[in-house]
Amino acid sequence: MTISALPCPVLSRENIAAGVYDVWLSAPQAEQAKPGQFVGVRCEGFTLRRPVSICEIDRARGRLRLIFEERGEGTRWMTSVRVGETMDLLAPLGNGFNLGDAGRAAVFVGGGIGVPPLLEAAKPFAGHADAILGFRSKPNVILKADFERFGAHVTVVTQDGTEGETGVVTPPLEKRLDSAPCGVIFACGPRPMLAAVAGVAEARGIPCFVSMEARMACGVGACLSCAIPVKVGNEVQNWHVCKNGPVFDAARIVW
Amino acid sequence: MTISALPCPVLSRENIAAGVYDVWLSAPQAEQAKPGQFVGVRCEGFTLRRPVSICEIDRARGRLRLIFEERGEGTRWMTSVRVGETMDLLAPLGNGFNLGDAGRAAVFVGGGIGVPPLLEAAKPFAGHADAILGFRSKPNVILKADFERFGAHVTVVTQDGTEGETGVVTPPLEKRLDSAPCGVIFACGPRPMLAAVAGVAEARGIPCFVSMEARMACGVGACLSCAIPVKVGNEVQNWHVCKNGPVFDAARIVW
């Protein structure tokens, strides 16, 4: 695999939820990209690139879809880039999801801005994918129609009950696991959500893979910035989100 | 006089010569501005404002005209600002030209990007103003028509002779001074040109005022960055381009 940094023209740009932008870019790196990998976006005026997950990959046309939320100054700059302008993307980064047998029933659990990386991963599972997507409130809901388009059965949960079920993702997850077999769980979202999902998976003995976050510098594994403690046998080792992850076997994470 | 910093919308923008841009901005500070004063342009991503002379003042409509040349990174940013976008201007700065009796015959000597500040100053002298404008080459010539519009008699000089006379400004200046009386000389341009003009003026006992440059930080006289040595009686004192200038009596300058 090779990684490259290129200025990538923005082909489309849409404000799909409060502070959330959905862009397609022309990015030759798409050819090598896998679901769950991410890119490093160079933001004008900033030293460090911002990590953003790949939401969809169009290998044939060399395009990547990114969905990002304005959180701070770097992502604010990203929301200012218009169609026709370029974003410099270092990509593809990380290992992404190891999807395994897409004939299994899979459950995708996403929280907020953690939902996008699950979309490309859900594609091959088509009809036997369940997506349980949690958001703060109705204005934050994203990608429901996209998951449905690829054949997933979608359950939306909002904390305030303004759309779908009320509360957090774990109750609908347990309900889904109670009602039918599940071969694997893929999750991305805030750390407490991931910990809860991992707990549910562990209790039921279902393999679970989670996409983790850490502050990064190089994005490729060279600078050792993005360490997280990971269980290896009896030991705890520092693994690196950008190189060994961002997706990890949930059983390895020190929650 | 009060000074203010305001985001000023760019009303028009034209590339009038190689790397030279001519902009009109909506700037309420125009009301108080005088010819020869300057503004401090805040450039995105930079700590220090860039000093730019006021080329024309439209007091009635609250507009300022600036002409600037791309020299380095700050001025490059300035050339990127489009109509409808704003430039934050700290203005008006400095003392400008003390025009005195506009009934006198006046000669305006400008070199390159030093030409613009002379335009507003030449206006009141109308028919009895001569403008001797020196440039590197034909593609660098600016503002000839503008001076003529206000009634000045214009002589263009280029170093390579591609437009007007060949060489530097001093021979046509001497010729002009030989042929008719002159009450005052105003000059702006590269330091060697100013020194030469000051020499000519001194030799003939004609009052001469020059607009000087120095690296600046505050632009208002507080930080003492922009010192130049100035003769005061028998002493040499540090005066400040932004506060005591940018226009100085040429006789005071230590060339």
Place this chain on the structure above:
Amino acid sequence: MDKQSSALAVTVAGVTFRNPVIAASGTFGFGREYAKVFDLSGLGGIALKGMTLKSRSGNPSPRVAETPSGMLNCIGLQNPGVEYFLKNELPFLQKQGTRLISNIAGDAPEDYAALAARLDGEPVDMLELNISCPNVKTGGMAFGVTCEGAAEVTRAVRAATKKPLCVKLSPNVTDIASIAQAVEDAGADALSLINTLLGMRIDIRTRRPILSNNVGGLSGPAVFPVALRCVWQVAKAVRIPVIGMGGIATWEDAVQMFLAGASAVQVGTATFTDPYAMLAIRDGLADYLETEHIAHISELTGQIRPN
């Protein structure tokens, strides 16, 4: 002015500032120029341009250079001398409704002491000992980089004045906390930091340093992380209050300084970029206190929760 609630008033070494945002020495002259830009009573105070007994002409131009997120300067303590100041600048300043801090410098401890004595009966609120100026040949930073030097000057001035005494520290040292302690022991009432970091820039065309003095002092946002670290180290090491500065450009920066241990802040370079920066910082702090239901700015001081 409405934002200048009592929540922002701070008392440092017995001097009450209506708000904790003070113009940094050397970036605000004697106030006269910026009085044309905004009402000076909106500031907590002004640290006046570094002053010496006799007038000084400073270094030749160029005296400034732009750097990434910062600037270098080598003004070199140009100032009209104390007598001129008292006669021609102080009367104007007194009428501005803000606190005045006299920043004083010299070649030897006796100069500092003489200057402090001269100012003792005059209406300035505090003295700030500049033992950290990197741009003069003698004195200046030379005193600020050893515990003995710093303590000696502090003692000399302490003996010469009854005014509240603040000592301004240099970051160009191996151990700023021990210098802070030496200065505290020598009788300082407060500390201010940081002065500029020594830096340089070369014009590759001419192969000459851009600054006439070859090297100069680095200031502006680039130095903020270093300044914050210094304030934290010093605040932990001393009992006297600390005035934090160095690269503060936003109210968030100021909050970090308070958390690290500052009781007030000074702002210099940011004023060049945005002349209203200090007013925006003041208003931002007021809004922050309100939103966070913090009764008084001093409740932030030193409230960092180290890892």
Place this chain on the structure above:
Amino acid sequence: MDKQSSALAVTVAGVTFRNPVIAASGTFGFGREYAKVFDLSGLGGIALKGMTLKSRSGNPSPRVAETPSGMLNCIGLQNPGVEYFLKNELPFLQKQGTRLISNIAGDAPEDYAALAARLDGEPVDMLELNISCPNVKTGGMAFGVTCEGAAEVTRAVRAATKKPLCVKLSPNVTDIASIAQAVEDAGADALSLINTLLGMRIDIRTRRPILSNNVGGLSGPAVFPVALRCVWQVAKAVRIPVIGMGGIATWEDAVQMFLAGASAVQVGTATFTDPYAMLAIRDGLADYLETEHIAHISELTGQIRPN
């Protein structure tokens, strides 16, 4: 590769680098990762990640924070230890067609010496003594901030190895030139500087320092003026060659470093912003030499014309 004319080749302490642009330690790991981004033979060399005798796990995350025109890090010398390196990393590195500098660290002079001895017969081209890491509790910067400490470690390593020995200096000191002289006297063949400036950043929401270690090392363009000043001061004070680094992001920055006295440069943080930064700097230098009709890069070294 065409730009790597012999005009760019430099020899430092007997080691010839095909061009003077070297990856800075800790920003380039053991080269493996960036080998996926570009051909490592395009570099003059690689200063490898700081290494210790035994493996170290470093500090917890967060280990980095963004700052104006720079970044802070507190990696804390995470590394797999020398034996792992020799077995699993060096064979790969040897095949990359570039010079290798082993950056070594320890808790005591004996550790450094043992590590140097262990590397002595191995195919690394140069040792870089890291006595300036601000992110570890013992050793690290502690040695780098006194002349005695710096000289002691240098002597111990000098006695343990025949490899060319470069000592990496900390800018967090009052007088970097005297430390440089002490290290030169103790037997160093070259100096590299600067390591990071000690800095800090606080998350105002949580009131915690962003870095797990509270403080960390500042690098990137923000520190360039300080680095350039240090290189100038040191190059004037010693006879051994100096490798300049700290905030270099463009070929113009590199030229300034050469003029100030550097014989080669290292580039760290700029690679994070633009992974091809070092190649662009190399090509920019080659173009510059050509345009300016300078036969060889070494003709720039020390050619500053001070005011």
